[in-house]
Amino acid sequence: LKLGILASGRGSNFLAIYEAVKEGRLDAEIKVLLSDKKEAPALLKARERGIDAFFVDPLSYPCREKFEEEMTRILRAYGVDVVVLAGYMRLLGRDFLKEFPLRVFNIHPALLPSFTGLDAQKQALEYGVRYSGCTVHIVDEGMDTGPIVLQEVVPVYQEDTVETLSLRILEKEHQIYWQALQLLAEGRLYLEGRRVIIR
C-alpha cells in the first residue's frame, strides 16, 4: 500500500502506523502526510522521520471542494492509493472519496455506531457505558458511519476521567489501525452490502 496520512493534531496514530511499517508488521509505505492545521504536531513528527509533510490551509480555498482538490492533487503526485485519517477533524466530500473508492480509512475512539463525532470518550463516560473502545472503518460521506473493519473493546471504570479512558482507548487504537491496514494489504477485506468480510 502507498499511504497518505491526513492528520489535524498530535499524530500518535500516525506514529503507530509508522512503527508498524518500519518493523515490517505492515506491508506499506507512508508517502506523505497532510494537515489542515499549521501547528499540528503530526507535521513535525513526520518530518523528523523523513516523511514529506505539508500544511494545506483550508482558508486559502474558496470552498471545501477546492481545498480537497488540492489535497487530492498532492496525494496523487505522491502515488498514494490508500488515505489514512489519523485524527483528521473534518468531513470529506463526495469528490474526494470518489478519487479513492473504499480506500479511505478512519479510526474513531468509540464502539461505532455509538458516540459519533467529537469527544466520543466524554460522550461514553457521560452516558455511563461499562465498555467502550475504538473502531477502524471505511470512510463514507457521513460522520463515522462507514463500514466497520475492526473494533477493540476496553472497560470503563467508575474512577475514569476523560483522560484515563482516552488513554486506555488510544493504546488499542495503536494496535488495531495497522492491523486493519495489513488486512487490506493482504487483500483480505471484502464488502458485502455494508458489512466488511475478512477472508
Ligand code: GRF
Ligand atoms: C484519536 O483518538 C482518534 O481516534 C481520533 O482522533 C485522535 C487522534 O489522535 N480520530 P492522534 O492525533 O492520532 O494522536
